Amino acid sequence: MLLTEDFKPKIFALVDCNSFYVSCERAFAPALENRPVMVLSNNDGCAVSLSKEAKALGIKVGTPLFQVADLVKKHNIQVFSSNYALYGDMSRRVMETLAWFSPEIEVYSIDESFLLFDGLDVDLEKYGKVIKNMVQQHTGIPVSVGIAATKTLAKLANRLAKKYPHYDGALNLFGEQDIDRFLKLVKVEDVWGIGRRYTEKLNLYGIENALQLKNLADYWVRKYLGGIVGLRLVEELRGFSCISLEQSAPKKQEIMCGRTFSRPVASLRQLEEAISTYTTRAAEKIRAQGSNTSLVHVFITTNRHKKNEPQYGNFAVYKLPVQTSFTPGIIRCALKLLRIIFKPGYRYKKAGVMLSGLVPGNERQLNLFCPKPSAKREQLMKAVDTINSRWRRNMIHLAASGIKPRWAMKREMLSNRYTTDWNELLTIQI
């Protein structure tokens, strides 16, 4: 048995926003209620959030827009580009409300949080419904609540609460005597930690639902489901908590910034602009967590979906003599790498930068043969970050990133930034 710390049972809740991006759009456009709505990924590429009406039409998350163009027209599906400024701010508001209900909260992703209810003397199911109603009232975002003795079971309860309307958005499995009858209702592919590959493998052996998964022998799980990872997952289904609440996010060990272009890019000049832009973002991110980078990776690739076009992709890595977070220095290095891997004559579709070997700012290893990192540069970066966060991203940026790039993200169906921009507030006509 894999047990953490002690035997005292814990009570986890998972609060998850329903079709989060779609719900954010609906919160400011009530006419979208009860209608099929869809929010797209970057470059208006794939569906990433669907209302239940859109799902009912057979559209799945991840489907490219062009493949469902007919459906969109026929059913007048409301389509939006992703509006991260809006979703990010709405997420913050939801999490603020959730923090009222437990001092111990883990913001797990933009639209879900785990809460710990240990020592709470209340009717858990009712408490879940109060949470649901409060978030709805404060933010206009519908959520579902799942409560159980482990994170994996809370996830599962949440899924059932979403799926079956008679639970009214909250289901408590903590203290439930016959948990097996709930496990039976959930397919293996819907269990947290079981992806496409494991589903195929499990189905092959006739394992179809969470109950069968729970009852598998440990040696089998170890052998076929990634060793200790799978075992932890199954123990969680059995009610033994193996995954604890992480209240403070650990620092990232690597930071990536890469994008597909809105249109293919052939010129080195434009790739340089893109790489400079992505490097700037990545450097901002490492400074935000107080890190310096030791390795700079750059990659470029053509469009692999175009079978009839010549394909090329490559990457290069450079180890910096002294760890740094100084944007111009990292850009210089990234551009050198780009020029090494760039081959003319291809239509590139994606490029990116990764910074890894991140170390905390105060643990920098100095190099005898390099000049000491200057305090002036650090102050400069600090000033730039402050200005950009006070006004808007890229208020100040390097000319190397280009002024009005032709490869910039396509976002043709963008809604307003209702909550973060004075010029885009909701207006109502009476």
Next chain:
DNA sequence: TCTGGGGTCCTAGGACCC
């Protein structure tokens, strides 16, 4: 025409050391 972006953890195997 048109197919997202950004992460984590674990394991196996090889190189190398004493």
Next chain:
DNA sequence: TCTGGGGTCCTAGGACCC
């Protein structure tokens, strides 16, 4: 005749998450 054992570090690859 007989061919060690135990450890660390690094990398690549596979799986997963939202």
